[in-house]
Amino acid sequence: MSPDITAVAFDFGGPVLVTPFERLRWLERQLQLPEMRLDWRGPFDSHGDPLWRQLQARQITERDYWHRRAEEVAEHTGGSTPRELFGSLYSGPAEQFVRPEAVTFLDAVHDLGLATAIFTNDLRDFQGEEWARRIPFIQAVDIIVDGSITGVLKPDPQSYALLIAALDRKPAEILYIDDQPFNVEAGRDAGLIAVWFDVTEPEESYQRARDIITRGG
Template identity: 40%
Template sequence: MTRPALVLDFGGPVLLTPFELVAELPGTPAHALLHERGPLATVDQPDPTWADLQAGRITERHYWDERALEWDRHTGHGSDIRAMIAHLYEPPRPALVREQARALVRDAHAEGLKIAILTNDLRAFHTEEWIDGIEIVGDVDVVVDGSVEGHLKPAPRLYELLSERLDVGFADMVFLDDQSSNIRGAEALGIPSVWFDVSDPDTSFAEVRKLLGLAEGPAHG
């Protein structure tokens, strides 16, 4: 029987989101822009643009372009999305990566499973030097980056490239992603998928482990 391959979206399941990082920056423009937005939006402070993204009415790039324009209005630092992201993610450091993701990759390796990162924006948002400083990227077998390939999730071609490079069929993957549209795109191809809930990471990782046949990992509050 074929062992399933683990496929991880990078931003969200592996890397902490900007919406989480700004919690440590109260009183800053980044906090004003992103606190309780996106997946952490509340009833009292909804994020309609994020809701449009989840419903598939706009793309993830469109969402971040809108946030970058707001960033420029708040700071006057320009609307370059890469500059806004760098403000939160520089320098590369271990605290940016979820411990549950590290444990999952480690345990999947121990079981001999293939592991991939399937991302839309790794090199669009980060420099090669920054990527080299995030150790977990070097711990996977394959990285497929839509910003390099010219196809973005949920375009079928990006999933096809993943399958080709992993040498694994769609049905023999388990995919974790925090964007509903990317999950829908994967499931349309027959890829078993788990939507990553940024507000409840432990439950999402537990579901992936169950599908992979791995023991439960560490829980984090």
């Protein structure tokens, strides 16, 4: 291991939590909806998801995207906010929706003695504190920097400054993993070693992160 990397910061939704898109068939069964009734696919089929393309073009925010999707299924989930939508998507044991690749990577990072953080925009607002308390991955990290608590959201440069201060590391010592390209770009601008996480290839994405730790930033 190179001494360059001393901390790892995980975006939560995507790198750690499987995306809502990967849970849609399960959700349809739970809500007794016809298969493919929920046809938004995000990064798994961006051509078929115009709203996702608007997000990638920075015409709307992630919060805008999920508020719109929550409204589409409100009559089935019992509410029109992302909290109700995500509550339906991520009920049940954590093993069903926390990526095993993320757990394996976190264990390896801890074995190396690196500090760890979750760096997210919406953990409290979308999931809630009670839900978070029962997720072992969340309890296993050292620090949580949550934009729904700090009031500063990625990709605002100030959000990265808050992460750097919380970890008490130099920016170039922090490996940061995120599935949104604009957040990764902002992380690099802040001096972090930022890695784009491809949700369609989770194992390959974590291997890229391992390689960076091995050779150094």
